[in-house]
Amino acid sequence: MKICVCVKHVPDTAATIKIEGDAGFKDSEIKFVVNPYDEYGIEEAVKLAEKNGGEVVIVTVGKPEADATIRSALAMGAERGILVTTDSQFLDATLTAKALKAAMEKDGLPDLIFTGKGSVDSETFQTQYRLAGYLGVPVVNEVSKLTVDGGNAVAELEVGGGDKQVIEMKLPCVIGATKGLNEPRYPKFPDIMKAKKKKIDQMSLADLGIDAAARAVTLEKLEPVPERSGAKMIEGSVEEQVTELIRVLKEDEKVL
Amino acid sequence: MARTGILIETENGTVKDTSLGVMTAAQGQEIIALVTGADPSALKDKLAEYGAAKIVKLSASGGDVTASPDLLAEALAAAVREFDLTALLGTASAAGKDLFARLAAAMDLPLVSDCVALDVEAKTAKKSHFSGKTFATLKVDANVFLATVRPNAIEAKPAPAAGETAEFSADVTDPGKLVIKEVKKGDSDKIDLTEAPIIITGGRAIKAAENYKMLEDCAAKMGAAVGASRAAVDAGYAPHSMQVGQTGKTVSPRLYIACGVSGAVQHFAGMKTSKVIVAINEDKDAPIFAKCDYGIVGDIFEVVPVLTEKL
Numbered sequence: 001m002k003i004c005v006c007v008k009h010v011p012d013t014a015a016t017i018k019i020e021g022d023a024g025f026k027d028s029e030i031k032f033v034v035n036p037y038d039e040y041g042i043e044e045a046v047k048l049a050e051k052n053g054g055e056v057v058i059v060t061v062g063k064p065e066a067d068a069t070i071r072s073a074l075a076m077g078a079e080r081g082i083l084v085t086t087d088s089q090f091l092d093a094t095l096t097a098k099a100l101k102a103a104m105e106k107d108g109l110p111d112l113i114f115t116g117k118g119s120v121d122s123e124t125f126q127t128q129y130r131l132a133g134y135l136g137v138p139v140v141n142e143v144s145k146l147t148v149d150g151g152n153a154v155a156e157l158e159v160g161g162g163d164k165q166v167i168e169m170k171l172p173c174v175i176g177a178t179k180g181l182n183e184p185r186y187p188k189f190p191d192i193m194k195a196k197k198k199k200i201d202q203m204s205l206a207d208l209g210i211d212a213a214a215r216a217v218t219l220e221k222l223e224p225v226p227e228r229s230g231a232k233m234i235e236g237s238v239e240e241q242v243t244e245l246i247r248v249l250k251e252d253e254k255v256l
Numbered sequence: 257m258a259r260t261g262i263l264i265e266t267e268n269g270t271v272k273d274t275s276l277g278v279m280t281a282a283q284g285q286e287i288i289a290l291v292t293g294a295d296p297s298a299l300k301d302k303l304a305e306y307g308a309a310k311i312v313k314l315s316a317s318g319g320d321v322t323a324s325p326d327l328l329a330e331a332l333a334a335a336v337r338e339f340d341l342t343a344l345l346g347t348a349s350a351a352g353k354d355l356f357a358r359l360a361a362a363m364d365l366p367l368v369s370d371c372v373a374l375d376v377e378a379k380t381a382k383k384s385h386f387s388g389k390t391f392a393t394l395k396v397d398a399n400v401f402l403a404t405v406r407p408n409a410i411e412a413k414p415a416p417a418a419g420e421t422a423e424f425s426a427d428v429t430d431p432g433k434l435v436i437k438e439v440k441k442g443d444s445d446k447i448d449l450t451e452a453p454i455i456i457t458g459g460r461a462i463k464a465a466e467n468y469k470m471l472e473d474c475a476a477k478m479g480a481a482v483g484a485s486r487a488a489v490d491a492g493y494a495p496h497s498m499q500v501g502q503t504g505k506t507v508s509p510r511l512y513i514a515c516g517v518s519g520a521v522q523h524f525a526g527m528k529t530s531k532v533i534v535a536i537n538e539d540k541d542a543p544i545f546a547k548c549d550y551g552i553v554g555d556i557f558e559v560v561p562v563l564t565e566k567l
């Protein structure tokens with residue numbers, strides 16, 4: 001079985017984002033990592049391949065620096081990687097999905113595809129659906145439990161209000177992974193060393209016949225989310241504090 | 257006047273407040289409210305009050321649209337064409353996000369997910385980037401503008417319109433790619449966290465699963481939902497479905513009360529856009545006090561019961 005895992009190269013969520021110009025950010029000083037949700041996809045793919053045999057291929061659309069992120073994924077047990085290079089952190093979700101599809105077609109279509117439930121940088125929550133749409137295969141997102149048996153997959157996902165759905169589909173399909181699916185492994189030193197020797201194929205968007213200028217969504221502006229300047233502290237005995245809090249929330253803020 | 261469709265979400269036969277906020281985002285447009293499960297005549301007054309020129313019951317010849325997200329996406333695509341919509345908006349609830357992504361893929365149109373503000377006319381939207389640290393303004397270049405709005409991010413304001421009711425049965429069939437085998441009901445009488453207007457959250461300080469009862473009692477008095485920090489979830493005090501933050505739910509209630517939460521950046525990633533944030537923490541130097549609106553230094557086991565009593 002061939003499994004592809006789509007992995008995004010994203011700033012560490014603990015990093016401070018310094019905005020540059022209208023819509024850019026300084027990416028040279030911050031640490032980039034595997035998009036946290038993608039780790040659940042990598043772990044699941046590697047576990048399936050360990051159990052049933054098969055090959056796990058990491059597919060990334062990103063800047064050339066994403067090579068390091070692919071290496072982290074390879075250290076978790078994937079076999080090899082494909083990097084489709086772009087010059088921007090924010091490619092249109094449509095173009096990203098087209099690039100992922102083209103890269104997979106070139107390499108040979110997989111039996112199963114994992115993504116994360118979303119990326120923590122652009123938070124677009126749609127690339128996996130578009131990829132599935134272009135490939136004409138089923139897609140489910142926010143999957144926290146998965147069984148793959150022969151040509152079928154059964155996924156469990158949260159659908160809001162704590163309710164869960166159990167959905168069955170045929171392979172190939174696209175699974176958007178989230179917390180709960182598994183516990184992603186921490187690669188050990190020998191795994192990291194081994195990953196350095198694994199193969200990563202590089203190609204550009206243009207090599208795949210995709211025009212980066214054909215984007216339908218433009219990032220016009222990036223701005224920091226306004227920070228609160230610090231709490232107004234409510235003093236007094238517990239009785240007094242609570243009475244004042246309720247008054248403020250009712251009368252001043254009108255939120256109660 | 258350009259025409260905007262709004263996919264209305266309902267609960268127990270009434271319009272969810274979050275959908276009214278989405279309608280407000282489209283004010284100034286001719287609004288077509290699209291409803292699926294519920295009876296449109298029962299929703300007419302509310303939807304007309306908040307700006308619906310037309311209320312359309314959407315169905316599909318190929319089956320029950322409420323039972324298949326792929327079928328509903330096809331039916332919505334047909335409705336976009338039928339009513340000549342230049343925009344279609346929905347709620348960024350769990351179901352809404354999934355559905356709009358399916359729709360965007362089916363129509364091969366751009367989509368802006370989880371917006372906190374938008375301009376339907378200019379086809380621009382503001383949304384979170386980098387886990388709540390920045391806002392991005394995006395401009396969409398397409399004939400039809402698709403977007404979902406973060407629940408409660410836009411306050412609902414009445415803007416009465418005609419509210420004529422109509423029906424539209426789309427001639428579409430289910431692509432049949434997914435078979436829903438089972439729906440496991442959660443605690444259904446609880447208010448959904450992502451859509452709750454008020455949230456009270458317990459962090460690691462809650463110390464035991466049974467102590468969430470204290471927060472539930474308080475929540476019941478305010479019509480609130482109860483959330484948890486990751487530390488509380490990892491310690492086994494609460495299920496992951498209650499987790500707020502970067503690896504949990506993103507919420508934007510009008511009031512967020514954090515009890516015994518230190519204020520980690522990953523927690524704030526999920527609740528920073530709340531309108532008013534209150535922290536109750538026994539440590540006067542807890543980082544959360546630097547980033548919230550009102551603070552009480554105190555033991556949650558003393559403060560919360562008094563709050564519940566006085567509400």
Ligand SMILES: Cc1cc2nc3c(=O)[nH]c(=O)nc-3n(C[C@H](O)[C@H](O)[C@H](O)COP(=O)(O)OP(=O)(O)OC[C@H]3O[C@@H](n4cnc5c(N)ncnc54)[C@H](O)[C@@H]3O)c2cc1C
Pocket residue numbers: 013036458459460461484485486487488499500501502503504505515516517518519520521522523526536537538539542554555556557
């Ligand atoms: C990749 C990544 C993703 C993450 N995702 C999330 C996420 O989605 N959500 C999330 O919440 N965290 C997340 N975290 C974890 C986050 O960094 C913090 O560790 C976590 O939020 C801490 O939870 P807490 O505030 O409940 O616990 P603590 O940091 O331990 O804080 C407990 C607080 O309670 C106070 N306290 C203790 N007892 C009492 C009492 N009796 N009365 C009043 N106050 C009391 C203490 O003073 C302290 O401030 C993530 C971390 C990483 C690295």
